[in-house]
Amino acid sequence: MQDLPRARANQWRDFINLLLGIWVFVSPWVLGFSATQIAAWNANAVGLVIAVAAVAAFVQFHRWEEWVNIVLGAWLIASPWVLAVAAVQALVWNQVIAGAIVCGLAVWSAIAGFDSGHMGPDQTATEH
Numbered sequence: 001m002q003d004l005p006r007a008r009a010n011q012w013r014d015f016i017n018l019l020l021g022i023w024v025f026v027s028p029w030v031l032g033f034s035a036t037q038i039a040a041w042n043a044n045a046v047g048l049v050i051a052v053a054a055v056a057a058f059v060q061f062h063r064w065e066e067w068v069n070i071v072l073g074a075w076l077i078a079s080p081w082v083l084a085v086a087a088v089q090a091l092v093w094n095q096v097i098a099g100a101i102v103c104g105l106a107v108w109s110a111i112a113g114f115d116s117g118h119m120g121p122d123q124t125a126t127e128h
Helices: 004-009 012-030 037-059 063-082 089-115
Strands: none
Touching: 012 037, 012 089, 037 063, 037 089, 063 089
16 A cells, blocks of 8 residues: 555645646636637536546546546647637637646656556556
């Protein structure tokens, strides 16, 4: 079992993802693209799932959380063009930067879990 201080030290990435999830959720109103309905709904849904995955990671780290965040981060990066809302520059920059950070943190967490020997193919980060 992973020792508690080491587990807590690694949770800063989850905390950043929680903040990013909240930010992505509220960004349509803060950045002024809430009138672009599809973009606002997308930001709300993706932000909520990122935040929920981060909270789940606080309770017990599982490999699926990192895969979810990798997929969601990649979607955030691509979504302005896929949803045809790339003309809204604030939205594009917001989604691309947030998506890149979410993806980067997820990859880092996944690598850290495997490198520490605390996460095998079907294990949580605290199992051996």
